[in-house]
Amino acid sequence: MADSFDTIVIGGGPGGYVAAIRAAQLGRKVAVVERDKAGGRCLNYACIPAKTILRTAEIYAEAKGSADLGVVAKDVSIDWDALGKRRAAVSDSLSSGVKMLWDKNKIPTIEGEASLTPEGNVKVGDGVYEAGSVILATGSVALPIPGVEFGGRIVDTWGAWSLPELPKKIAVVGAGASGSEIASAYARFGTEVILIEMLDQILPAEDKDIAKIVERVFKKQGIEISTGAPVENVEAGKSSVKFTYGDKSAEVDYLCIAGGRVADTGPLGLREAGVELEENGKIKVDPYGQTTNPKVFAIGDLVNRKALAHKASEEGVVAVEKAAGVETHPVDQELMVGATFTHPQVASVGLTEAAAKEAGHEVKIGKQKIAGEGAGTVYDDKDGLVKLVIDAKYGEVLGAHIVGNRACDMIAELVATMALEGGYQELSRIVHPHPTVSEAVLDAARAVDGWAIHA
Numbered sequence: 328m329a330d331s332f333d334t335i336v337i338g339g340g341p342g343g344y345v346a347a348i349r350a351a352q353l354g355r356k357v358a359v360v361e362r363d364k365a366g367g368r369c370l371n372y373a374c375i376p377a378k379t380i381l382r383t384a385e386i387y388a389e390a391k392g393s394a395d396l397g398v399v400a401k402d403v404s405i406d407w408d409a410l411g412k413r414r415a416a417v418s419d420s421l422s423s424g425v426k427m428l429w430d431k432n433k434i435p436t437i438e439g440e441a442s443l444t445p446e447g448n449v450k451v452g453d454g455v456y457e458a459g460s461v462i463l464a465t466g467s468v469a470l471p472i473p474g475v476e477f478g479g480r481i482v483d484t485w486g487a488w489s490l491p492e493l494p495k496k497i498a499v500v501g502a503g504a505s506g507s508e509i510a511s512a513y514a515r516f517g518t519e520v521i522l523i524e525m526l527d528q529i530l531p532a533e534d535k536d537i538a539k540i541v542e543r544v545f546k547k548q549g550i551e552i553s554t555g556a557p558v559e560n561v562e563a564g565k566s567s568v569k570f571t572y573g574d575k576s577a578e579v580d581y582l583c584i585a586g587g588r589v590a591d592t593g594p595l596g597l598r599e600a601g602v603e604l605e606e607n608g609k610i611k612v613d614p615y616g617q618t619t620n621p622k623v624f625a626i627g628d629l630v631n632r633k634a635l636a637h638k639a640s641e642e643g644v645v646a647v648e649k650a651a652g653v654e655t656h657p658v659d660q661e662l663m664v665g666a667t668f669t670h671p672q673v674a675s676v677g678l679t680e681a682a683a684k685e686a687g688h689e690v691k692i693g694k695q696k697i698a699g700e701g702a703g704t705v706y707d708d709k710d711g712l713v714k715l716v717i718d719a720k721y722g723e724v725l726g727a728h729i730v731g732n733r734a735c736d737m738i739a740e741l742v743a744t745m746a747l748e749g750g751y752q753e754l755s756r757i758v759h760p761h762p763t764v765s766e767a768v769l770d771a772a773r774a775v776d777g778w779a780i781h782a
């Protein structure tokens with residue numbers, strides 16, 4: 328044996344790096360194995376690069392439209408190289424931050440690709456490390472659509488966020504959070520964008536009312552939206568990609584497939600170690616992340632329904648606490664908050680109106696336009712809406728849905744309300760600071776009983 332640890336974490340993304348720190352806090356002797364960069368895909372190739380570029384898109388769009396705010400910016404333009412450098416610098420800085428946290432917590436990193444031995448220990452290169460418990464946190468990889476391969480001008484989401492040039496025309500297949508964010512950024516940079524979704528609405532996981540607003544704003548931003556038809560007949564050339572969608576065809580500089588991802592379990596040796604998979608390729612776990620091999624836990628994109636960084640981190644905390652035998656409780660997957668950083672942003676938690684009805688709830692709805700609040704006008708939140716889905720019997724908040732410029736920050740109080748089992752009655756009496764867009768939450772709660780003040 329090369330060395331032995333109480334816990335070995337495989338993968339240093341938001342699931343793995345947080346799990347390792349929590350294990351160290353609990354006094355465990357812990358190591359992380361990472362074959363690439365600290366911070367995983369989230370910090371280096373996904374969430375953070377996307378948000379860095381979206382931030383520039385926001386500033387660019389605001390600078391161009393700021394004359395009526397009294398800010399006259401002339402010759403506003405995009406410096407693609409500078410933006411690429413900043414994107415890389417932000418990721419590098421955060422990745423170094425993760426390494427510093429590991430150092431601070433005296434967590435060694437083992438560089439290389441890890442697999443499990445049949446005994447549930449960890450093999451990296453020629454070394455085998457004995458582990459009291461193993462946390463699998465190896466994330467997920469992009470999947471192309473059937474019959475199409477990534478390469479050249481057919482790119483995955485990372486390819487779309489790291490293009491060598493600002494494209495004139497791009498098509499994005501898949502209008503979930505990642506695809507919609509790409510469309511939203513490029514449209515604001517002036518690129519012609521086609522956003523194609525096979526299902527019947529963009530942001531298919533979101534409440535219909537919210538998705539409709541985003542669709543309207545996207546169209547105003549010049550994004551062509553196609554729903555209900557797949558992309559077919561893809562022909563990749565040297566300088567463009569041709570394809571058909573429904574009864575239309577297009578030729579674009581780049582085709583981005585943001586359709587789906589699959590758990591990255593390939594090299595792990597799961598079967599030999601007695602770790603079973605679900606039918607969809609994710610790892611079978613109990614609510615604490617424990618796999619069918621009791622010594623092995625799995626977290627993040629490897630497990631459960633959603634693929635989100637904050638989900639991965641929290642599952643990491645719970646898994647190491649369980650492995651360490653300290654008191655813990657499972658992550659409430661029903662309260663897993665979604666955040667999409669388009670313009671406008673979208674955030675949601677709990678059930679959509681349709682899902683609540685389908686689950687047999689009698690529902691009451693409270694809606695408030697953010698523009699109705701003073702802050703909506705001050706901060707130019709023209710299209711924002713807060714929608715609450717309430718159980719008619721006791722007033723429990725079943726779901727909260729927000730579209731607006733700061734939706735991803737606003738949703739946190741609704742997650743807290745739901746986690747603390749608060750009802751709309753409590754929300755409608757909680758004072759919110761003025762002037763803030765959060766006042767729309769207060770009025771949405773009041774709107775359930777028809778007394779929103781700013782409606």
Ligand SMILES: Cc1cc2nc3c(=O)[nH]c(=O)nc-3n(C[C@H](O)[C@H](O)[C@H](O)COP(=O)(O)OP(=O)(O)OC[C@H]3O[C@@H](n4cnc5c(N)ncnc54)[C@H](O)[C@@H]3O)c2cc1C
Nearest residue numbers: 338340342362367368369373374441466627628634635636
């Ligand atoms: C474009 C895009 C934007 C996104 N934006 C957001 C967002 O804004 N908010 C959000 O919450 N989520 C977002 N996500 C989802 C988020 O990126 C994932 O849910 C998150 O990265 C999952 O974390 P993880 O720790 O499970 O795995 P990852 O971040 O994928 O990290 C896994 C790590 O394991 C390493 N690894 C894999 N196999 C091995 C092995 N055998 N040995 C050693 N190391 C290994 C990899 O190198 C990698 O570093 C986005 C995803 C995409 C694609």
